[in-house]
Amino acid sequence: xxxxSGVAKSYAVPGGRRDxxxxxxxxxxxxxLCAVTGPSGSGKTTLLHLAALLDAPTRGxxxxxxxxxxxxxxxxxxxxxxxxxxxxxxxxLPHRTARQNVLFRFRYxxxxxxxxxxxxxxxxxxxxxxxxxxxxxxxxxxxxxxRVAIARALARPPRxxxxxxxxxxxxxxxxxxxxxLLRDCRDRGIAVLVATHNEAWAAxxxxxxxxxxxxxxxxxxxxxxxxxxxxxxxxxxxxxxxREPCRATAAGGGP
Amino acid sequence: xxxxxDLRRDVRxxxxxxxxxxxxxxxxxxxxxxxxxxxxxVLRGVRLRSQxxxxxxxxxxxxxxxxxxxxxxxxxxxRNRGDVLRAAVPGIRWSGVRERVVRLADRxxxxxxxTDESLAGVRGWVAxxxxxxxxxxxxxxxRHAVATASAARRLGWSVGDAIGLEGRVFRVVxxxxxxxxxxxxxxxxxxxxxxxxxVPWTACPPEAPFEPADALDALYVRAADxxxxxxxxxVSPRALAxxxxxxxxxxxxxxxxxxxxxxxxxxxxAWGTGSIAVLALLLGGTSLMSLLLSDVRNRVPEIGLRLxxxxxxxxxxxxxxxxxxxxTLAAAAAALAGAWPLLRLLARQTALPFDLDAGSIAVxxxxxxxxxxxxxxxxxxxAARTPAAEALRND
Numbered sequence: 001x002x003x004x005s006g007v008a009k010s011y012a013v014p015g016g017r018r019d020x021x022x023x024x025x026x027x028x029x030x031x032x033l034c035a036v037t038g039p040s041g042s043g044k045t046t047l048l049h050l051a052a053l054l055d056a057p058t059r060g061x062x063x064x065x066x067x068x069x070x071x072x073x074x075x076x077x078x079x080x081x082x083x084x085x086x087x088x089x090x091x092x093l094p095h096r097t098a099r100q101n102v103l104f105r106f107r108y109x110x111x112x113x114x115x116x117x118x119x120x121x122x123x124x125x126x127x128x129x130x131x132x133x134x135x136x137x138x139x140x141x142x143x144x145x146x147r148v149a150i151a152r153a154l155a156r157p158p159r160x161x162x163x164x165x166x167x168x169x170x171x172x173x174x175x176x177x178x179x180x181l182l183r184d185c186r187d188r189g190i191a192v193l194v195a196t197h198n199e200a201w202a203a204x205x206x207x208x209x210x211x212x213x214x215x216x217x218x219x220x221x222x223x224x225x226x227x228x229x230x231x232x233x234x235x236x237x238x239x240x241x242x243r244e245p246c247r248a249t250a251a252g253g254g255p
Numbered sequence: 256x257x258x259x260x261d262l263r264r265d266v267r268x269x270x271x272x273x274x275x276x277x278x279x280x281x282x283x284x285x286x287x288x289x290x291x292x293x294x295x296x297v298l299r300g301v302r303l304r305s306q307x308x309x310x311x312x313x314x315x316x317x318x319x320x321x322x323x324x325x326x327x328x329x330x331x332x333x334r335n336r337g338d339v340l341r342a343a344v345p346g347i348r349w350s351g352v353r354e355r356v357v358r359l360a361d362r363x364x365x366x367x368x369x370t371d372e373s374l375a376g377v378r379g380w381v382a383x384x385x386x387x388x389x390x391x392x393x394x395x396x397x398r399h400a401v402a403t404a405s406a407a408r409r410l411g412w413s414v415g416d417a418i419g420l421e422g423r424v425f426r427v428v429x430x431x432x433x434x435x436x437x438x439x440x441x442x443x444x445x446x447x448x449x450x451x452x453x454v455p456w457t458a459c460p461p462e463a464p465f466e467p468a469d470a471l472d473a474l475y476v477r478a479a480d481x482x483x484x485x486x487x488x489x490v491s492p493r494a495l496a497x498x499x500x501x502x503x504x505x506x507x508x509x510x511x512x513x514x515x516x517x518x519x520x521x522x523x524x525a526w527g528t529g530s531i532a533v534l535a536l537l538l539g540g541t542s543l544m545s546l547l548l549s550d551v552r553n554r555v556p557e558i559g560l561r562l563x564x565x566x567x568x569x570x571x572x573x574x575x576x577x578x579x580x581x582x583t584l585a586a587a588a589a590a591l592a593g594a595w596p597l598l599r600l601l602a603r604q605t606a607l608p609f610d611l612d613a614g615s616i617a618v619x620x621x622x623x624x625x626x627x628x629x630x631x632x633x634x635x636x637x638a639a640r641t642p643a644a645e646a647l648r649n650d
Contacts, residue, residue: 081564
């Protein structure tokens, strides 16, 4: 689904350059929920932006759906449209209603208006917000906004779902709702990559990777590629084949 | 929802979120386009008036006018000067007029023109009813009169009517077809469109005591072609310098002379309204660009969101171009809606020529479109080049 190979990213800062990512190898298969944790400024958001094809690596290669990430133009826009993004700050259009925000997912897609509306309503139902569909986004609570953002990302089922601190602004109950939604996505065969500070939440993901000093390290308990018994196993459908684990290595050394 | 409807909503959201700046940009652009519309209205009005003036004077025609009687009576413009000119350039036709404004019993006034039977032919006029004066009228000093359509309409005259004029009774024998409107007549040139009455020059006493009966205010000349007219204008100074044909303080009015005067007037007005248009458009354009730049800055996260949803840089640029076009096209509509009735009113209330046609409206619409594109180019480019990742970090 998504593969990052030897990906490095640095930014120009006053007095030189700052290396944020220093050689990331990551393969995320379909139907896998992978959590990336790390301290603030460790490069989690940068990693997500690279995975979302919103940024280009300084070095290395990003492969999406088996093809090298397009560099620009319509191909890049089309590839981005296959990816669902959930932002920590939601990025909703405040004057538009919840339904209009979800419909915005189709703004640059060739979807018939009727289909888009039906999908948007279904997505809102999926996050339990059908009653707030006509409420302007600015009047929603933080949890509701985050659920609208998730509904927007899922209204057109993405191949890859990326979430940046999806529970960062939420209380415990709302965070649990969001986590359940992400697990449900994983169960529907969507590759999910979540950047989070929440160690407890990361512990219940299929894979828990830690980003430190620009490098990814797999948490020891997942080294065999097994699933957390409390998270994915509970939501796995009976009879589903075991999923391929997420593979992550730091350049110049194994996990 | 269709793409067009999506774009409409996007544009509306963008502009409605900053109503003050949007209104300022709209007002500036609308003022500039209003001044541009006025300029175009003046230019077209003058062009039409030029055409009407040239048509009114007649093809290959010119007028030798002597606005005031000279100090030396022997240098007065008289009917025999027409023969002098015809001798210099054979083939030309001429007619002389002497005119004054007369007040009628019912307090109406009109231009009384003493002339000869050749005037209608020289000026290219035709009678709508009856006939023009003929040779017998002039030879016998018949008290026959020909009215312009304007005078006949205003005073209720028709062919066969008897009218009292300065103690004499004249019979209307013809009514001229309408010519150029009174406002379109050149100074010193009698027009078939104004309120006038033509009588044989032999049927009325001279305008001033001791003035010769055949004294003229203007001598109209029509040549067979343009070359003959040019030759007449070349040789006339020499022909009219002879001791027995001298004319003082007379000047030729030709289509070129008429148009040169109009051009000066047009240039002055066009520079005035044009300068206002340019200044207002620059002000409006600056406001528009400022609005859009602020819009781009405020919507950076939204730009990032759009890019993440599959928008291309062209889509992002079009968003801001469309906002600019909405403002400028709305401003163009407002400018036209304001300028149209004003130009109509000015044209009706003043003698100044104003006119607005579909071509001028198209020019204003195209100008507003181009103006929107020019002043939104920089903000649209800035928006289109916004890196998606940076945009999404910007909050």
